[in-house]
Amino acid sequence: MKLTLDRMCITTNDLCLTCSKKMKSGEASDIDIKVGKVIIHASKQNKELNKITLNKIILTPMGAFLIVNEGDKKRFDRSGFVLLNELSDAIGTDVFIIEKHKKAEKFIENLISPVEPVSISTVFIPPFGEKEIKIQIKKEDQGKLSFPQETLSNIVEELFGVKAHYSYT
Secondary structure, eight states, X not given: OBOSSOHHXXXXXXXXXXXXXXXXXXXXXXXHHHHHHHHHHHHTTOGGGGGOBEEEEEEETTEEEEEEOTXXXXXXXXXXXXXXXXXXXXXXXXXXXXXXXXXXXXXXXXXXXXXXXXXXXXXXXXXXXXXXXXXXXXXXXXXXXXXXXXXXXXXXXXXXXXXXXXXXX
């Protein structure tokens, strides 16, 4: 199991130098400790959780997004809603498990699933050539989206350094 902070630091509440630096820099927070404790406790009953990698926790107004490696979402799903409820109770907000991908487009497709995008393209914005990702969606699918544009943009920017927005056709 790989968490955002060392397992020993989470268990003992005594942070090593590396974990202390992560906390001071804002790379990690108290939520990382709370989530880590719940996952460590749950892994005692579900050994599948010992194989997960938690890359990042992103807080949005909609909830907390736990970014895990490909294939790890299934491991969380096998734990059932009990684990998600425990995580939600521990941090006081809804929890979503999202698999990270190397390519932003694949990540976005999974994030907005079951809605299928018409296209996902990178747009260069003058004058400095900044990039944004434009996700075209059928107008009739607008109500089916799980996440508002602001949440999508925050998550994609946090992971890939690029803003994203919906466009309807």
